[in-house]
Amino acid sequence: MVLDSTFEIARAPHALEARRNQKLVKGASSLLAEVYRAKKERRWNDAYKVLEQYVESHPQDIRRTIELGLLAYRSGSWGERISAILALHDYPHDKKARDAFETVQSFFQACSIPMSSRQDSEQRETLQSPGSVFRHVLDSCPASRKEKRAGVVMIVPSLAGGGAERIAATICNGLLTKGRSVEMAIYEVSNASGRDPLFYLPTTGLSTKDIQVLDLSSDLREPFKWLPPNLSRKSQAIHDFLIERRPRTLYLTLDMANLAGGFAAVIAGVPNIVLHCHNQRPSSVYANLGIEGWAAAYHALLKREEVRIIAVSQTVSDDYIDWTGAQLGKIEVVRNGLDLRQLMKPDKPFIRAFKTELGIPQASLVVGAAFRFEEVKRPDLWLRMAQQVGRERQDVHFVLFGEGALLDAAQLQCRELGLKDRVHFTGHINDLYRRLPLLDIFVLSSRSEGLPNVLLEAQAAGVIPIAFDVGGCRETMIDGVTGHLVHEQSAEALANVVLKVLSDSEWRGAARKCGKKFVRSQFSARRMQASFGRLLRS
Secondary structure: OHHHHHHHHHHHHHHHHHHHHHHHHHHHHHHHHHHHHHHHOOOHHHHHHHHHHHHHHOOOOHHHHHHHHHHHHHHOOOOOOHHHHHHHHHOOOOHHHHHHHHHHHHHHHHOOOOOOOOOOHHHHHHOOOOHHHHHHHHOOOOOOOOOOOOOEEEEOOOOOOOHHHHHHHHHHHHHHHOOOOEEEEEOOOOOOOOOOOOOOHHHHOOOHHHEEEOOOOOOOOOOHHHOOHHHHHHHHHHHHHHHHHOOOEEEEEOHHHHHHHHHHHHHHOOOEEEEEEOOOOHHHHOOOOOOOOHHHHHHHHHOOOOEEEEEOOHHHHHHHHHHHOOOOOOEEEOOOOEOOHHHHOOOHHHHHHHHHHHOOOOOOEEEEEEOOOOHHHOHHHHHHHHHHHHHHOOOEEEEEEOOOOOHHHHHHHHHHOOOOOOEEEEEOOOOHHHHHHHOOEEEEOOOOOOOOHHHHHHHHOOOEEEEEOOHHHHHOOOEOOOEEEEOOOOHHHHHHHHHHHHOOHHHHHHHHHHHHHHHHHHOEHHHHHHHHHHHOOO
């Protein structure tokens, strides 16, 4: 008995140490799992903060130390996260670590600010990319000159099936119809997601051979290498294309292309640079994706006489003025214009056949939407709305058009909510205009919107729009007349309005007529094309 007690006492410290080590291993595994989840969901700032905790307690883990330094580099917060970047200097054998360190070092040298001394520490902490890079480079660029320049170049990420791409294609067609010289270039050509990168090519009026594909494979050089990885190669490729083409006017669309192309165009000396903004500020759309410095980058661009922003709605304009500090007059509103003729004349036999194909009884009412299955669209909230409506109305079915990263999760949620036989997912389709008239009500649950084309298309097709009062949604309808805005952002509030509309067939009939008239008078393609014909001088 004594021997046993003595043995237990002797073993106790080792047992405690073993349990302590187990907890440390478990804690480390938990942190790394959270880093993995954050990176998978593209929450780069969260990934950095959690990995920083891990590296502080595991300084001997070289692989994670390098990973932390690379996250600091990619975040653009170079001054604030300089210690993690400086650590990369200890691993010259790792090419990514060496390249990242040398890139940051070269920018600090260009700004005459030391990376590690206490001197100039306040200046150093504020250095970041792209904001500081834009200020440093663009403030020293000479004013552009219009001599020996002609024509319009339009650069869009792709011509895949999205609202901004469709608008760009429509603008291009309007310019060509007026006999203007237009070239178009894209840089996203992969169809791995199932989206055809040339989907809207027929709308442009161009042929396949007229579309230039920018080369993003060239070795980076200064000052483009100072930009974050999501901008650097795009910006350099756009710059080189502009140097070769020498256009008088450049049209860009969507934030990443606006920043990459705007920076390149000022350096290339393009005298008229138009940035087309379709959404509210990026931080309200791409939450937590490491876009610090974008407001400062836009501010530096808008200080240039050559640059102006065209916003798709007054809401977007007001939001960008507040976000970037832009002066009044640098941002102009041109609302989207669409060719709505196809939507005005629904193919009723096709709609009946499509309804049968989906397994929806002909007498059923249909509530639906078309969107990318991404967080900003809040498909989970949409399905909770559907559950509440379906509970009250057994005669209602639901249809969701589209694809995206959250589609699988939405389908799983649908089964968990008991809606498997009531909600119909179509995936990506190429002829939404033919299928929209299937719906009686179109419900948009987005957290942020610029000027959603789908709400305009819905009304043109005789479908009642219901949306949260966010962004430019209020500019797409006459609230209470052609559709409804919902002020409380909850599934219950959305469901209550849907149920109210479903119960009033007389109001629905009047709203359909008013909606068609409203979009036809306010959102014609011809009106938008005329505005851009003036803005895109050649």
